[in-house]
Amino acid sequence: MTFYRLLLLLLVTAVVGALAVYLLRGDTGYVLIQRGDIAIETTVVNAVFLLLAALALLYAVFWLLRWPMRLWQAGARRSARRRFLDGMIALVAGRPNRAGQQLLKATKLRTLKLPALIAAHAAAHARGDRAEEIRLLDQLTEAAETHDLATELRARNELLDGRAGAAIEMLVPLAQASRLSPMGARWLIEALTARKRAREALAYLPRIRQSQQLPPDDLARFVSRILVAAIDQTTDAINLHALWADLNRDEKRIAEVAIAYAKRSVQLNLIGQAAQEIEAT
Incomplete structure (x- = not known):
């Protein structure tokens, strides 16, 4: 993509240059710049080239000044990506403490913030750190992309803590708005069943079947139990x-x-x- 942009820029420059030569072929113009006792006389063509040269010089200086910052940012991005990978490996390998540490460091990279927060929450849940779960869910709630997910995860915690009614209050609005995920539907089924409303929960069983979130044997036992x-x-x-x-x-x-x-x-x-x-x- 960068090559094509450069090629297009060169083409536009050539066309503009050719047009300028055509318009100024008979008269190169006259430019006078005067400030106090200092006076500079030149042609329009020379003035334009001097202006372009000055802009190019300023751009080069600006690029050189930003170069160390770009190097530092590139290193920070590599470090964040490495920590995110290490954190995910630790999470899958059953080391939630290390996973949480690495993933929280990875959240400093803007493009990895939400995925790292989701994984860090999973690590906190795995080690039973409910206070850390709540803190991470607060951050996930702030982002529109993860707001519904955070609501479902809060509902899961309410259900695990024996507050099925609170879980239902959180999940039903998502279901009514057609924004409830298959996993959220499973938690809603469990919450409704716990509140002796299993008949209502049957309406969500097709979501569980279609999502294939459970192995066939586990799905059969789940459906049978409900x-x-x-x-x-x-x-x-x-x-x-x-x-x-x-x-x-x-x-x-x-x-x-x-x-x-x-x-x-x-x-x-x-x-x-x-x-x-x-x-x-």
């Missing part, structure tokens, strides 16, 4: 029947789900109906 919780949380026969009718055939054929439905039917005195429903699947 479906069982939804069945166990039904309050009467009408709700149980409506829930069972909403499940697809594959969900009804999950052993744990069918057993949970049978047990809840017994508790609600729906033995005959439950037997027919299970046989129909």
